[in-house]
Amino acid sequence: MNSRETATFGGGCFWCLDAVFQQLNGVEKVISGYAGxxxxxxxxxxxxxxxxxxxxxxxxTFDPSVVSFRDLLGVFFTIHDPTxxxxxxxxxxxxxxxxxxxxxxxxxxxxKAVIDELSRxxxxxxxxxxxxxxxxxxxxxxQYHQDYYSNNATQPYCQIxxxxxxxxxxxxxxxxxxxx
Numbered sequence: 001m002n003s004r005e006t007a008t009f010g011g012g013c014f015w016c017l018d019a020v021f022q023q024l025n026g027v028e029k030v031i032s033g034y035a036g037x038x039x040x041x042x043x044x045x046x047x048x049x050x051x052x053x054x055x056x057x058x059x060x061t062f063d064p065s066v067v068s069f070r071d072l073l074g075v076f077f078t079i080h081d082p083t084x085x086x087x088x089x090x091x092x093x094x095x096x097x098x099x100x101x102x103x104x105x106x107x108x109x110x111x112k113a114v115i116d117e118l119s120r121x122x123x124x125x126x127x128x129x130x131x132x133x134x135x136x137x138x139x140x141x142x143q144y145h146q147d148y149y150s151n152n153a154t155q156p157y158c159q160i161x162x163x164x165x166x167x168x169x170x171x172x173x174x175x176x177x178x179x180x
Contacts, residue, residue, distance in 0.1 A: 008101040010055035011080030012088025019149035026067025083126035101135035
C-alpha cells in the first residue's frame with residue numbers, strides 16, 4: 001500500500017499553481033484555498049482585502065513513490081518568482097506571498113535546503129523571500145476557484161498569465177507530465 005502525502009504552497013494566484021501541479025505525474029489532487037492567516041473560514045473577498053493574513057495557496061496530495069516533496073519544491077520554484085515579497089507580477093498584496101506551509105519537520109528541512117541550494121547557485125539576482133511556516137489550518141476556496149484554468153482556459157487571465165507558466169513547466173518537466 002502506498003501512502004499519500006500533502007504539501008501546501010503559496011506563490012501568487014492559486015490558479016497558476018493549480019494549473020501546473022494538476023499536470024505533474026504523481027499528483028493526485030490539487031485544491032485551491034487559503035492558509036497562513038488568522039481569520040477563520042475566510043472568503044475570497046476577505047482574503048483579497050489583505051486583512052485576513054491568509055495567502056492564496058494550493059494543497060497538493062501526491063504519491064511520494066512517484067514524485068517527492070523535493071520534486072514538488074523544484075516545480076514550485078520554477079513557476080513563480082520567490083524574490084518578490086507579497087507580489088507575483090501584477091498581483092500585489094500579502095495574499096500573493098511566496099510561502100511553503102509545511103506539514104512535517106521533514107518538509108520544513110527540505111524547503112530550507114532547497115532555498116539554500118538555490119541561493120548558493122545564485123539562480124536569482126535578488127534574495128529568496130519565501131516564507132517557511134507550519135500549516136495550521138487550510139480552508140478550501142470557493143468551488144469556482146477549483147480547476148480554474150481547466151475550466152476557463154480561454155479567459156484572458158488564463159491566456160496571458162497562466163498559460164506562459166504552464167508552457168514553461170511543460171518544457172522543463174516534459175518527462176514528468178501526468179498521462180490522464
